[in-house]
Amino acid sequence: MALENFEGIYLDLSKQSGKCRFAETGLGWKPQGGGDTFTLDKSQLNQAIWSRASRGYEVKVLTREGQVYQLDGFQADDFDRLSKTFKSWYTLNLENKEHAIRGWNWGKADFAKAELVFNVQSRPAFELPYAEISNANLAGKNELAVEFSLPGDGDETGTNGHLGGARGHGKKAGGARDQLVEMRFYIPGTTTTKVKKGSDDEGSEDEGDAEEDRNAAERFYDELMAKADIGEVAGDSIIKFDDILHLTPRGRFEVDLYESFFRLRGKTYDYKVQYEQIKKFMILPKPDDVHHLITIGIDPPLRQGQTRYPFLVMQFKRDEADDYTLNMTEDTIKEKYNGKLQLEYNGQPIYNVMGNIFRGLTGKKIVQPSREFTSYHSQSGVKCSIKANEGFIFCLDRSFMFVPKPATYIAFDNIQTITMSRVGGAVSASRTFDLLITMKNGAQEHQFSNINREEQNALESFFRAKNLKTKNEMTDDSGALLAAAIQAGDLDSSDDEAGAARGSADEDSEEADEDFQGDSESDVAEEYDSAHESSDGDSDADMEDGDGDADDDDGGDDDTELAERPKKKSKTSK
Structure with missing residues (x-):
């Protein structure tokens, strides 16, 4: 049997070179040092293309089923031998194609049988096999994002098994150190498509084709989804x-x-x-x-x-x-x-x-919350927040999980310390606390805020059970809390009023309490706060309504007091 042998040939970006052999019945490739042998029968061959490649010259073989195989590493002098081989044994012309080397990023995309070809001045700049495309999305009105399959293992190449690189979905990328994961196309303008016309509502038969303007990016997306095997398995779902x-x-x-x-x-x-x-x-x-x-x-x-x-x-x-x-x-x-x-x-x-x-x-294990943790309300999760995002943190057997957004996974093995601290004024500090998780090796810290104080004991018990190093910076110093409360304005009053209240707290009558509420500064504070918090002009309307109510009401100590205030202002203006 007549044979044509070539040494130092790479199949589908394989890491190791091998020996390529052409025979009358088909072609084959075997890696050096042993391994799986790749064969392709003569009846499967549909097209062969010769062009420059990364390791010399390349023979790209396209099959009748739409598969693409690349044989890289040939020398320029091998073209004549290969051309005669393909013509005499396989009745195929070995096409010689030169790639565009201008470096332009604009051109024309053509949908071939097995790959998307991007041409610049009628020369191919690059080709994208459909089987290597894992997904496509419209990223904007005129922009299309194309994602590529990635190998599960870096040792996977197109030579593993009989799938080959093109139908291996990302296995070709396993042979490369750097991997292309996404490419974007900008497709401006609209295109005109023909749509078949049927009979109208009145029953007149107006047969023919109508023209319809459509976004060019959407049409490109639909055609790519139809050509690629993204939509081919729509009916095969389990x-x-x-x-x-x-x-x-x-x-x-x-x-x-x-x-x-x-x-x-x-x-x-x-x-x-x-x-x-x-x-x-x-x-x-x-x-x-x-x-x-x-x-x-x-x-x-x-x-x-x-x-x-x-x-x-x-x-x-x-x-x-x-x-x-x-x-x-x-x-x-x-x-x-x-x-x-x-x-x-x-x-x-x-x-x-x-x-x-x-x-x-x-075959993945389903992870569920740890049985060693139960919240104060007998739940598996604790409500908290990361910055402004509210969610729940779950205590698992070997990790923490915060959901829904931003979903954060923290493994116990990577935690250095967990710090429990009280943040904010006296009121908020007495009800909630924060968790600061410091990671090993200087990794990013994670802070979970606004955790209900009732969950403190349950969390501390879980941390001890998992041997997690914990720091508790929260103290129950009542004096410090009282000082913080006074500073926050919760107990804001003058010394004389405070002393009088302490001296006669048990002797005050019900009438005295009512008089105290009516004459207190709380009314003034409410008016000030409402004007301060509003920024869209609603406060002016509220104040006008309040003045109107004060003028309309007859009698009452409070109404009289409110009515007297504008008079003081008017005297001052004079």
Whole structure:
């Protein structure tokens, strides 16, 4: 059998070079030092392209099924040999394409059968295989964000198994040190598309094609979604959950579960997440006795523009249940999933069904709040806030989890100290306290504020049980609290009034109390505060209403006193 052998060839950005062999029946590649052998039958070949590449010259092979394979490392003199080989054995012309090297970032995008080609002056600047695209989103009116699949392991390359690089979804990137994760296209203007016209309401048959103006970016997005395999598996989902409320990122999404990934479909964004990206899976009962939260940690995180979401937070009603049937057979469940899934889920809460199915598909352990912690109100979470964001902190067996936004995960192994402190004036300090978690190796500190003072004992007991180093800077010095209260104005009064009140506190009659309330400074303080806090002019209207009421009322000590004040001001003005 006639053969053509080439040494030092790389397949799909593989880390190791290998030996490439062409024969009449097809082609093959085997890495040096042993490993999986890649073969491609003659009947699968559809197109071959010769061009410059990173390690010399490259032969790109496109199959009839839309797969793309790259053989890199050829020399310039190998073109004639390869051209004769492809023409005589495979009846294919080895096309010689020169890439655009002007460095322009504007051009024309063409949708080929297997890849998106970006041309500059009719020359390809770069090509994007559809199978390497994991997601696409409209990031603006004229902007499209294209995300690329990432390998789960840096050792994964296109040579692993028989999937090849193009259908391996990110396995080609495993051979590269730097990885492209996102690319954005700016597509201005509108395009005109033809729409078929039917009969109108009056019954007249006006057949033909009508022209419709449409945003160019939206049309580009629809065509890319149709060409790429992002939408090819829409009917192969194992189960579908409709209209699931997400607190992070905010919105309602349809959740479709597949064998190796799940998808979130919303009105604006559409995400595709591989199960390999899931690092943590938690079911947290919300302290309102109404909802449950499913929190999924993802690495690399989801992105909406410049915002990253390392955690998904879904909210379910605790009593909301439904019936679900998986789109698979019982034999598949027994053989492939070892009985971890059920064919039917009837009458179970939705959050419980989703958690069990995720656990069966991903093999991830479901993390729940620690049994060693119970709050003052017999809940698993404690209400607090990070800066201006209110949420709940949950005590897990090995970590803390704050949800919903910003979702914050803190492992016990990375904590250096936990400081409990009282912040603010006497009133707020007596009711709430703060937790400052200092991390090891100078990492970012985490401060949780406005925790109810009733939760202090429960938290301290949990910290001791987990051997977490704790500092308590809160003191019960009543003198200090009294001084802070006086300074805050809670007990603001003159020395004489305070002395008189202490001397006759037990002897005051009911009439004296009423006189004291009417003559106190509280009325003046209310008028001052209302004028001070309002900044939009409402205070003027309130004061006018108050003056009107004072003029209309007849009699009364308070009304008389209010009516006398403007007279004093008028005398001063004179």
